[in-house]
Amino acid sequence: MDIGIPKEVRDLDQRVALGTNSVAQLVASGHHVYVQTGAGTGAGFADDQYVQAGATIVYSAEEAYKRAQLVCKVSTPSLEEIDELMPEQILCTFGHLAAASKTRFQKLLDKQVTVLAYEMLRDEDGTHPLLRAMSEIAGRLVPQVAARLLESPHGRGLLLSGIPGLPPAEVCILGAGEVGFNAARAFAGLGAQVTVLDEARRLAELDRVFDVPGRIRLMYAYPDQIAKAAAFADVLVGAILRPGERTPHLVTETMVKGMRPGAIIIDVSVDQGGCVATTRPTTMRDPTYVKHGVIHYCVPNFTGLVARTASRALSNMLRPYLQRLDANTPDELRGDAELRSAMVVYRGHVVDPRLATAQGVELMSLRGDA
Known part of the structure; x- marks a missing residue:
């Protein structure tokens, strides 16, 4: 799968979703990773380190998005980041879409992307491992x-x-x-x-x-x-x-x-x-x-105050889940209960009942759901 890692656009947010060790393991698993130049600099990951890990450096956010089947970032997408998305892409991020404005939320749906929200992902024992990592940092x-x-x-x-x-x-x-x-x-x-x-x-x-x-x-x-x-x-x-x-x-x-x-x-x-x-x-x-x-x-996004710690924690927790993905369409996520738990939007349709209620939109039921 082609994975794009754009630079975060929120002011002073220097976190990055994947560090160099995780990128190296993803590349070794057959994925292609495209990192926007400077995306990891503030978190301690230089461009040349990403190159050594097997990634390709791209020189604009537009290219990081356009080359990707899966876009991997940290903060909930801004309006300008939503503009960069393309239909049928998978967006992996902290979504927090229940609190999103109607304008931003509808614009995201109009892009017909699939959204995997880190805070929603549950493991076998019902805990939220990606959310827990950021919550531990936030609390401390x-x-x-x-x-x-x-x-x-x-x-x-x-x-x-x-x-x-x-x-x-x-x-x-x-x-x-x-x-x-x-x-x-x-x-x-x-x-x-x-x-x-x-x-x-x-x-x-x-x-x-x-x-x-x-x-x-x-x-x-x-x-x-x-x-x-x-x-x-x-x-x-x-x-x-x-x-x-x-x-x-x-x-x-x-x-x-x-x-x-x-x-x-x-x-x-x-x-x-x-x-x-x-x-x-x-x-x-x-x-x-x-x-x-x-x-x-x-x-x-105040865990961005400790961008190095936050990025490493998220990267280490996120990488095993990304390694499960391949070049198949998002339909394949339905067979993975943990990844499926993170899916809140599927090709522009809300598939999580809590999000549908919070935003007052129609809920779409995926085949195979109970």
Whole structure:
């Protein structure tokens, strides 16, 4: 199969979907890989390294797309990237299409491509391996972002850990999945006082894992409990994700108004619409805004801050799945349950029920589906 790796177009996003080791293994398996010049430079993969791995360097995004049967990228496609797609191509990417605008979503459908969304791919035990890799990074990265935003002169001027005689920062984490779990562990390791809110089953699992008595509090995610925790928080982290669905607003605007002046909201759920009512997407170049006196950080692709780590993690997890593909049409994906789980659009038709509901479009049933 001909695989195209274009350069990411989002400002300051230097991640790349496949590193040189993965490319070498794909080439050895008989695939042809075309890499846009500079696509991997920011993640530590030079053009000449891709050449040594057996890839062909192309000198425009147009050529990377036109040579490809399968386009492999990281971020959800922008309007200009959708313009480059051609009918019957396969697009592999983080889709997050439930939160896409109607205009961008319809334009993607009009291209009659097949979309494999990384966040939807499930393995045999029901976990989401590609999503998990990015979520682990996101969770561990959140305290680094929070620590910077707490600093003077724009933040509250707090040290996460406090010092003897002065209490640590209060951190509220909404959601105890991979992002929330990793964020809680990292914040606690830095000495912050952490409160995690989720459903009873997940809290019980965390209680068995965490061994930081008094440092991590576990609370049910009822509206009154969320409001109480938010009111005392120096940092509130939105870590709710329901793959394929828009994230519900569990933090209302009234709750935001009740937060401390200068407090910080980091809504990692922004990819799927955000779990805070006052969330709107920002960029790595202009990452924050202030609403009701609260600093909001809502960067969808913020794992791009650690482009080398994120690219290597994604590449290592993605490569085995790509090696299953060959020059056959997307119909062949139907025989592979794991790859099939990632298919949300088939030749311009929505085939995932959650996406169809979120976007209000007709669901197409593929032959062989139950």
